[in-house]
Each structure stands twice: as C-alpha cells, then as structure tokens.
Amino acid sequence: MPLLRHGAIVEDEWTRVADASGLADPLPIIVPHDLWLAHRDRLLGRTQPLGLHLPAGQSPETLAEDIQRFSLIAVAFPKFTDGRGFSYGRLLRERLGYRRELRAVGQVLRDQFAFILRCGFDSFEIADADDPADWLAAAAAISDWYQPGSDGRPTIQRRRAHDTGRAFAWQAAVGSAKSRLPLRRSTGAAAH
Amino acid sequence: MYRYDEFDQAFVAQRVDQFRDQVARRIDGELSEDEFKPLRLMNGLYLQLHAYMLRVAIPYGVLSARQMRRLAHIARTYDRGYGHFTTRQNIQFNWPKLAEVPDLLAELAEVEMHAIQTSGNCIRNVTADPLAGVAPDEIEDPRVHAEIIRQWSTLHPEFAFLPRKFKIAVTGAPNDRAVTRGHDIGLRMHRDGDGRPGFEVMVGGGQGRTPILAKTIRPFLPAADLLSYLEAILRVYNQLGRRDNIYKARIKILVEQVGVEAFAEMVEAEWRNIRHGELHLPAEELARIAAYFAPPAYEKLPDHCLALEAARAADPGFASWLDSNVEAHKQPGYAVVTISLKPHGGIPGDATAEQMEAVADLAAHYSFGEIRVTYKQNLVLADVRKADLHELWLGLRLDDLATANAGLVSDIIACPGLDYCNLANARSIPIAQEIGRRFRDIEREHGIGPVTVNVSGCINACAHHHMANIGILGVDKKGSEAYQITLGGRATEDAAIGAIIGPAVAGDQVADAVETIVDVYLAGRRSGEAFIDTYRRTGPEPFKEKLYATA
Numbered sequence: 001m002p003l004l005r006h007g008a009i010v011e012d013e014w015t016r017v018a019d020a021s022g023l024a025d026p027l028p029i030i031v032p033h034d035l036w037l038a039h040r041d042r043l044l045g046r047t048q049p050l051g052l053h054l055p056a057g058q059s060p061e062t063l064a065e066d067i068q069r070f071s072l073i074a075v076a077f078p079k080f081t082d083g084r085g086f087s088y089g090r091l092l093r094e095r096l097g098y099r100r101e102l103r104a105v106g107q108v109l110r111d112q113f114a115f116i117l118r119c120g121f122d123s124f125e126i127a128d129a130d131d132p133a134d135w136l137a138a139a140a141a142i143s144d145w146y147q148p149g150s151d152g153r154p155t156i157q158r159r160r161a162h163d164t165g166r167a168f169a170w171q172a173a174v175g176s177a178k179s180r181l182p183l184r185r186s187t188g189a190a191a192h
Numbered sequence: 193m194y195r196y197d198e199f200d201q202a203f204v205a206q207r208v209d210q211f212r213d214q215v216a217r218r219i220d221g222e223l224s225e226d227e228f229k230p231l232r233l234m235n236g237l238y239l240q241l242h243a244y245m246l247r248v249a250i251p252y253g254v255l256s257a258r259q260m261r262r263l264a265h266i267a268r269t270y271d272r273g274y275g276h277f278t279t280r281q282n283i284q285f286n287w288p289k290l291a292e293v294p295d296l297l298a299e300l301a302e303v304e305m306h307a308i309q310t311s312g313n314c315i316r317n318v319t320a321d322p323l324a325g326v327a328p329d330e331i332e333d334p335r336v337h338a339e340i341i342r343q344w345s346t347l348h349p350e351f352a353f354l355p356r357k358f359k360i361a362v363t364g365a366p367n368d369r370a371v372t373r374g375h376d377i378g379l380r381m382h383r384d385g386d387g388r389p390g391f392e393v394m395v396g397g398g399q400g401r402t403p404i405l406a407k408t409i410r411p412f413l414p415a416a417d418l419l420s421y422l423e424a425i426l427r428v429y430n431q432l433g434r435r436d437n438i439y440k441a442r443i444k445i446l447v448e449q450v451g452v453e454a455f456a457e458m459v460e461a462e463w464r465n466i467r468h469g470e471l472h473l474p475a476e477e478l479a480r481i482a483a484y485f486a487p488p489a490y491e492k493l494p495d496h497c498l499a500l501e502a503a504r505a506a507d508p509g510f511a512s513w514l515d516s517n518v519e520a521h522k523q524p525g526y527a528v529v530t531i532s533l534k535p536h537g538g539i540p541g542d543a544t545a546e547q548m549e550a551v552a553d554l555a556a557h558y559s560f561g562e563i564r565v566t567y568k569q570n571l572v573l574a575d576v577r578k579a580d581l582h583e584l585w586l587g588l589r590l591d592d593l594a595t596a597n598a599g600l601v602s603d604i605i606a607c608p609g610l611d612y613c614n615l616a617n618a619r620s621i622p623i624a625q626e627i628g629r630r631f632r633d634i635e636r637e638h639g640i641g642p643v644t645v646n647v648s649g650c651i652n653a654c655a656h657h658h659m660a661n662i663g664i665l666g667v668d669k670k671g672s673e674a675y676q677i678t679l680g681g682r683a684t685e686d687a688a689i690g691a692i693i694g695p696a697v698a699g700d701q702v703a704d705a706v707e708t709i710v711d712v713y714l715a716g717r718r719s720g721e722a723f724i725d726t727y728r729r730t731g732p733e734p735f736k737e738k739l740y741a742t743a
C-alpha cells in the first residue's frame with residue numbers, strides 16, 4: 001500500500017513482523033503489541049529502529065515509559081467506523097509525549113483524513129488507486145476548527161480572541177493549510 | 193440568539209462544498225453506498241423507506257423568523273410543501289433528491305443553518321429547555337452552555353466515529369423541560385455555596401430496547417470546566433464503549449457494565465489530566481457567548497393586563513387556549529405561548545410551508561422575531577406581551593395553529609413510524625391521529641388535564657414512549673402491527689420509565705384503550721390529581737383490570 005507521510009508518497013522502509021522469527025531482522029521492524037509484551041527485554045536491547053503495532057482495544061497508556069523506545073507507532077483502524085484510534089493518537093501525542101512517527105493503518109477513508117491529522121497522526125496507508133492530491137484536498141477542506149487537537153492549530157475561539165483584522169481570515173488559513181501539506185512525490189525514505 | 197461570525201459562516205460554507213464533492217462522488221459511483229453512508233449521515237441525510245430524508249439542526253431549538261421563512265422556502269422547493277419537527281428540536285424533510293441536497297444545504301448556510309451531526313455515530317445536536325431565558329424558575333440561561341457545547345462538538349476530530357450516537361441535553365432550571373435523564377449526558381444547572389452556577393452531570397440515560405435513566409456522576413461541575421469534563425466522558429466512552437453489537441453500544445450499557453462509580457472514577461481520572469488545559473473556559477468566553485443571549489428589550493409593563501382579562505371573559509375558546517397554551521414569563525406583563533402542532537387528527541409535529549411563514553410573521557410581530565422548537569414537537573413564542581395574546585391567537589387560528597391542547601391528551605409525541613421509517617414495525621402517525629380525533633372535544637380534554645401520550649413505531653423509541661404517562665409502542669405480532677402499552681413513565685425532573693401493562697393490542701383498539709385508561713383515571717382521581725398522580729397512588733391494577741376485562 002502506498003504510504004503518505006508529511007504530505008508526500010514515500011517508500012515504506014518498515015517491515016511488519018508476524019512472529020518471533022522476525023525479531024532478529026536488522027531492518028526497521030514493526031512488532032505487534034503482544035509480541036512486544038512477550039519479548040520486551042530482548043527488544044529493549046535492540047539497536048535497530050523498532051516500531052510498535054497497537055491494535056484497537058489496546059490503550060497506549062499502558063505503555064508508559066516504554067513509549068520513547070519506539071521510532072514508529074502504527075495504530076490500527078480495523079474499520080473506518082472504529083474511532084478508537086483517534087483517542088489513541090491524541091493520548092500518545094498530548095498525554096504520553098510521543099513525538100516520532102505515528103501511523104494510521106487499516107481502513108481509513110479520505111474523508112477522515114482531516115480528523116486523523118488533527119489527532120496527531122503523520123503517516124497513512126492509502127489505497128493503491130487513491131490520488132494523494134485528493135487526500136490533501138480533503139485535509140484542507142475545513143480551514144478552521146472549534147476544538148484544540150494534537151496538531152497545535154489555533155482554535156476558532158483563540159483566533160477570535162486574537163484576530164483583530166477579522167475580515168475573512170479563514171481564506172488565508174485555507175492557503176496555509178495547503179502549504180503545510182505540500183504535495184510532492186518523493187521516493188527516498190524520509191527521515192523522522 | 194447566537195449569530196454566526198465569519199468563522200462560523202466560513203465553516204458551514206466549506207462544509208457545504210465538502211458535501212457537494214461527496215455527493216458528486218456518490219452519484220459518479222466513486223463512492224459505494226457503504227462508504228457514502230457515514231458521510232451522508234454526518235450531514236443529516238438518511239435513506240428512508242421511499243426517499244432520502246434530511247434532518248436539519250436547530251441548535252437547542254432556537255430559530256429566527258428569517259430562518260423559519262427559509263425552512264418554509266425549502267419545504268416548498270425541495271420537499272412537498274411541509275416539514276416535520278422532531279423530539280430533538282430539529283426539523284426533517286422527507287422528500288429531498290440526493291442531487292439537490294447540496295443546494296438545499298447552501299440555502300441553509302445562508303441563514304446560519306446546517307445539518308451537521310444530526311445523525312451518525314457522533315455527538316448530535318444539543319438540546320435544551322425550550323423556555324430558556326424566560327422561565328420564572330430558571331437559574332441561568334442554559335443556551336449559553338448549549339452553544340458552547342455546540343461549537344466544541346462540531347466536527348470534533350476525536351469523536352466523529354463513536355461506538356454509537358451521542359445526545360446531550362442541558363437545562364438551567366430545577367423543573368426539567370429537557371428530559372435530561374433521558375440522554376447520554378444530561379446537564380442540570382445548580383448553584384454552589386458561593387452562588388456560582390455549575391452543572392450536575394448525569395450519564396447513561398437512553399431510550400431504545402434498554403431504557404435507562406441517566407445517573408449522576410458528579411453533583412456539581414463548575415461551568416468553566418464543562419468542556420474538559422465532557423471531553424473526558426467522551427474519551428472514556430470512545431475507547432471502552434462496545435463496538436461489536438449495535439444494541440449494546442450506547443454509553444448507558446458501558447455505565448451499567450462497569451458500574452456507575454467505576455465509570456465516574458475513570459472520567460475523573462481522565463479529567464484530572466486535561467482539566468487545566470485549553471478547554472478550560474475563560475470568563476471572557478462565557479461572557480462573550482452570554483451576550484448573544486441577553487434578554488430582548490422588554491417594555492416595563494404591569495403584570496396584570498385588563499385587556500387580556502376582558503378578552504378571556506368574552507371568548508371561551510380564547511380562555512381555554514390561555515389555560516393550556518400560555519405560561520408564566522419571568523418578565524412582568526409578558527407570557528410564553530405554545531403553538532400546538534397537534535391539531536386533532538393531524539400529524540404530530542408537521543407544519544406546512546404556509547404555517548411556517550405564518551409563525552415567522554407572528555414571531556416577528558409579537559415575539560422579537562424568535563421561535564423555539566420543543567421536545568414535544570410544538571413551537572414556542574417566548575416573549576409575547578400579555579396585551580397582544582388575543583391578537584396573536586386570532587392570527588394563529590387563521591392557519592390552524594391555535595389548538596388549545598398543549599400538555600393535554602391529544603398533544604401526542606409520535607415518531608414517523610412505518611409511513612416513512614425503514615426500521616418501523618408499525619405505523620405511529622395514524623394511531624396518533626385517531627387518538628387525537630377521539631379527544632377533539634376541547635372541554636373534555638381540559639377536564640382530563642395534563643397527561644403525556646407518546647407513540648413509537650419500534651423499540652428504538654424515537655418518540656420516547658418509555659417516558660410517557662401513556663406510552664404506545666408498535667410491535668410486530670406474527671407479521672401484523674400491534675401495540676404495547678406502558679403506563680407511568682415521566683419525562684420531568686422526577687423521571688421514570690413506564691411499565692408494560694399487558695399484552696399488545698391491535699391497531700384499531702389503541703384509541704379505545706387510551707379512552708379506557710383515561711376513564712379509569714377520571715373515575716378514580718382525587719381532587720387536584722393529574723393522571724400521573726392517580727397512577728402513582730393506585731398502581732397499574734385498576735387500569736389493567738378495566739383494560740383487559742373483556743379480552
């Protein structure tokens with residue numbers, strides 16, 4: 001599946017491992033949560049990049065300090081109607097202080113993209129047939145939001161309080177939302 | 193009332209464009225019905241038995257005359273000339289065409305309206321006391337907080353895909369006119385020891401096949417903490433609510449499963465983490481929103497109005513309308529008027545385009561241009577001078593809007609039922625119409641006094657029949673429509689769930705059964721007792737006996 005990260009299609013350098021036999025892989029690996037629990041000590045000693053796959057139903061809060069060990073956390077969206085991952089994203093970013101790559105995997109619709117960005121995710125698996133331009137347009141469809149989120153955007157309330165010009169400030173915001181998510185295709189793995 | 197600023201206006205405009213694109217993709221076939229479904233539901237668009245149905249949000253039930261005129265225009269242009277007001281203070285249009293819905297939404301956006309989150313598994317349109325701002329028993333106007341909740345909940349990125357729909361109601365008065373215990377979250381205003389307003393927070397109420405009254409998880413929450421506390425409740429629910437079974441997905445089931453104390457602890461623990469964050473409401477923001485709901489420019493009037501008393505004495509029809517449809521106002525010389533959308537034999541909650549325009553004109557003339565929609569599917573003009581009541585009544589009569597039955601037996605709440613709804617077991621509208629016809633004698637109806645009758649077409653209980661004094665539920669009895677009757681429910685501050693009285697009856701026996709129940713009450717009531725008081729004193733036995741005596 002193509003990977004959309006920071007507004008561009010990139011090559012995915014990560015490999016998902018299914019069982020303990022993959023844990024020795026020297027490349028960046030994403031480990032399922034139960035495998036992580038079973039092999040925690042061994043994995044803590046690993047020097048190569050380590051990623052974690054968090055299934056729906058598994059709160060990230062139980063990870064506590066271990067969180068900083070991961071270079072990537074992939075949160076599962078088993079169905080697009082299953083919104084647990086939105087809370088996990090915000091908890092990881094806002095509560096647990098996780099700063100590195102946060103990836104949404106599973107079934108996510110383009111029309112959910114804006115929500116998912118606001119909940120702190122920065123990489124996504126999209127369907128082969130999808131045009132990333134459509135995704136980025138969907139993300140920019142709403143320029144101002146009423147609630148604080150993990151993306152640090154000022155809320156409408158805050159903009160009201162600070163905005164002295166007040167004349168259609170939102171038009172400028174549409175522009176800046178687009179420039180925050182430049183559409184570029186690159187093939188190299190982006191650093192995180 | 194609240195007015196959009198450029199941020200709100202830009203937001204709804206963008207939202208219309210977004211939906212226009214989604215509808216185009218659906219019509220092209222790029223989106224399957226499965227993929228389109230959650231998107232259209234977040235914009236209030238249902239697929240019903242015969243057609244699409246659009247539910248338009250009326251935040252906490254407040255409309256301007258201009259908005260009402262626009263609704264009339266929409267009824268005429270996109271529907272068959274009428275609209276249907278719902279128990280959630282919204283309006284539904286039953287016949288829009290999919291391709292025209294974006295234009296319809298654009299017309300709504302021009303008058304600061306939308307259909308966002310009137311359906312789907314998200315936080316729905318927040319409801320409030322329809323007498324907000326004018327009720328004599330009110331602590332403070334709950335619309336201020338309802339508006340704050342409206343903004344916070346609109347396209348909340350974390351809570352757009354909850355396990356199930358989520359409904360919040362707010363009241364600012366000790367007499368509960370917002371059915372707070374029937375909601376996922378009910379907020380009831382109190383004052384603390386220092387006189388500052390805050391909310392009792394009740395969680396886990398709901399109707400449906402498992403009717404449960406909301407339980408208090410916090411007796412007092414300072415108003416400034418409202419949003420952070422709501423966010424904590426929703427975050428706990430979003431993570432732990434069941435997603436494997438649609439019938440067990442509401443928050444009420446989670447609260448029952450973990451226990452109300454454990455649930456409250458989880459919420460409090462979450463809240464401690466976010467309480468002092470950005471959701472904390474500064475006093476300036478509360479004041480800014482409150483300014484929108486400042487009282488209108490009332491005249492200084494004596495409370496007693498001679499002209500009114502003269503008209504009352506001269507016209508018994510007017511007098512009985514005053515008795516049932518006019519309530520006290522906190523401002524001397526003013527009154528609160530209920531416009532009944534329940535003409536005897538009519539469809540509860542329906543209004544034609546002409547009626548909507550008439551109400552808009554009368555509101556503009558007599559009530560500062562504002563209209564409220566009530567949980568009981570009626571309309572309210574909240575600020576009418578007592579001296580104008582007779583003229584207003586004459587005006588209402590011209591459009592069949594002066595039925596003197598507010599709060600009485602023919603003021604029936606009914607869901608759309610099998611005539612429109614694809615989940616229905618049975619029809620509700622014809623049942624309500626028949627009961628209405630039975631009680632068309634106004635004198636008799638007034639003699640019976642206050643009683644609530646609600647008719648739902650299936651166990652989803654959209655008409656809240658569980659919380660009616662007389663509840664009627666359509667069931668499927670071996671392939672034919674039958675109706676189960678419950679007695680003793682109440683939607684007020686002493687809320688209660690009704691109890692099933694006996695076997696279901698056939699559709700053509702429902703009105704008879706209601707008459708029998710009313711007769712038992714009339715025969716057994718003590719002086720001053722309303723239906724519900726007699727029922728509470730005697731219990732169901734006398735009703736059961738009479739009802740099933742010949743069966």
Ligand code: SF4
Pocket residue numbers: 607608609610613614615616617648649650651652653654655
């Ligand atoms: S109660 Fe049932 S029949 Fe009536 S509107 Fe709700 S879902 Fe439809």
